[in-house]
Amino acid sequence: TAVTIVLGTRPEIIKLAPVIDACERSDVGYSVIHTGQHYSDELDTVFFDQLELPTPDHNLGIGSDSHSAQTGAMIGAIEEVLLDESPDVVLVQGDTNSVLAGSVAASKLDCEVGHVEAGLRSFDRSMPEEINRVFADHAADHLFAPTEQAAQYLREEGIPVERITVTGNTIVDAVTRYRDLAAEKSQVLDAHDLTAGEFCLLTAHRAENVDDAERFSSLLRGVAEFAARSELDVIYPVHPRARDRIDAFDIDVPDEIRLTEAQDFLDFLRLESTAQLVFTDSGGVQEEACILGTPCVTLRDNTERPETVAVDANRIVGVEPAEIVAGAREALDTSTDWENPFGDGRSAERILDAVGLGPAASVEGVTG
Ligand code: UD1
Ligand code: UDP
Structure with a gap:
């Protein structure tokens, strides 16, 4: 497998949907591991159905627990699948416990780790998500920063610039694709x-x-x-x-x-x-x-x-x-004519490109 995508919660399913779609369009061999962190239909299957995503190749069924028990169970189970599949690159997205588990497991094996939505910082270490972001960023070989600001935070933490690519946020890809359909159908x-x-x-x-x-x-x-x-x-x-x-x-x-x-x-x-x-x-x-x-x-x-x-x-x-x-x-009272700072909706292509798998070698750096 070229790419293994690890996901586990509602926002990861939504924000990785464009990456899965880009793999399909570019004929990149990929597999999907669902940790099972989210398992209720309303947080999980409804998005696979609506975004027309393939059923995950592996559902680890980890479910809810305390942070370490949940994360630990995921790490072991993800490792088992990765050992079997030996992907070249493992992609994780965001800041949940599934992301922490995916990056820890992958970083100890012979594969590269790509963190989608890297470099976000609230600077509030009481948030579990902040801890997850920092760990995932420092475990990653490829950091896909949605904005120049996020890339700046990463450079300030000493992450080598050659690991960082400003791609925009894949949520723009998803919103661009689905907003008109939502207006028509919902x-x-x-x-x-x-x-x-x-x-x-x-x-x-x-x-x-x-x-x-x-x-x-x-x-x-x-x-x-x-x-x-x-x-x-x-x-x-x-x-x-x-x-x-x-x-x-x-x-x-x-x-x-x-x-x-x-x-x-x-x-x-x-x-x-x-x-x-x-x-x-x-x-x-x-x-x-x-x-x-x-x-x-x-x-x-x-x-x-x-x-x-x-x-x-x-x-x-x-x-x-x-x-x-x-x-x-x-x-x-504020005017709403601001410009979207999260990119042009081609983030997924840039991500595949940055790991040498995209057709979009010609897509230039993100603007906006
Ligand atoms: C998790 C993420 C959070 C993210 C959110 C997205 C962590 C630490 N937190 O929070 O960053 O914003 O997902 O929605 O990773 N539950 C269900 N059904 C489910 C999943 C959870 O009923 O499918 C309930 C359970 O009571 C569970 C609780 O929600 O104990 C919390 O679930 P958990 O996955 O630990 O965190 P989230 O609050 O969903
Ligand atoms: N979302 C949804 N239905 C809802 C609430 C949110 O589809 O009832 C989507 C929303 O469009 C966004 C994502 O869920 O893409 C945000 O996830 P969440 O708020 O759970 O997590 P966070 O982004 O805070 O990690």
């Missing part, structure tokens, strides 16, 4: 009785928010307060982790916020493109809102996506209600 607005431009979209799933009853309740209160004052509906597609926490903490979700199940990609893209405002603690949602021209209010104390803030598409407000309301008002 019935999500009707299904939820929403009018384009007259509602807010909320997602919150990050451990530091939803595992802390105070922070979770506070962010919900802030979003509800803004919605009540501006007479907007709020729809919140709930990640299973957040659903668990709402039940366990018995959180009183304000009436202004309508909970619904996690959405498939086309419906979610449609919600993001037609919302007046997006409130989120997701990494990928900050990027997509920026790409789609919808203002974003980030319910965190920092971001590893500073490009979105630099172009005025995103405000980092934390979880205090007064800050959320003020940030949302400011966001609505």
Whole structure:
């Protein structure tokens, strides 16, 4: 096998779909290992179906556990498959435990490791994702930085420049491919009785928010307060982790916020493109809102996506209600004609090219 792609969670499936597609188009021999970190249909199979991805060659079925137990189980199981397949290159994407496991296992074997979406930094080491990013970047032979800023962080950490390629983010490839289809096919607005431009979209799933009853309740209160004052509906597609926490903490979700199940990609893209405002603690949602021209209010104390803030598409407000309301008002008063900082939608080709497998030797460095 030329390339083995390791993935395990919703954002990895979505952001590696363009890479899988590029392998197909360029006739590159590849295999896919699914760690099983995400296993519920709404976080997993729904994306394989909708993005027309092949069933993974290996599903390790690791499932949920504590960080080290989960990561450790994945490392052993990934090693077994890699020993059998001896790929030239192993690709991982992002900052989850599946990424950490894939890069640790591959870096100890005779194959190269490529990290897609390298060089993101929140500089907050209390986030499990930050630890995963740093480890994965330093284990990698090929670092695919989505932006010049990310490449800069890598150089500042002493990573040799010849390992780093600025490719853009593969999420632009995915959004470019699916946004029109979403506008054409998705019935999500009707299904939820929403009018384009007259509602807010909320997602919150990050451990530091939803595992802390105070922070979770506070962010919900802030979003509800803004919605009540501006007479907007709020729809919140709930990640299973957040659903668990709402039940366990018995959180009183304000009436202004309508909970619904996690959405498939086309419906979610449609919600993001037609919302007046997006409130989120997701990494990928900050990027997509920026790409789609919808203002974003980030319910965190920092971001590893500073490009979105630099172009005025995103405000980092934390979880205090007064800050959320003020940030949302400011966001609505800002013009939305910013430029997408995440590239031109040809990131997947550049990634294959950088490992010597793409047809696109002629694709020049990313612009934008
Ligand atoms: C993981 C990533 C996070 C990423 C998110 C994407 C880590 C450390 N975290 O968080 O960076 O933003 O995926 O969505 O890798 N659960 C289900 N069904 C599933 C998977 C999980 O019900 O298919 C529930 C379980 O109760 C589980 C909890 O969600 O304990 C957390 O799952 P886990 O994979 O540990 O982390 P995520 O919160 O999904
Ligand atoms: N997403 C989705 N349905 C939802 C919520 C999110 O398809 O109900 C997609 C979204 O379009 C983005 C990705 O999931 O591409 C973001 O994943 P998530 O927020 O779980 O993780 P993060 O990006 O924070 O790691």
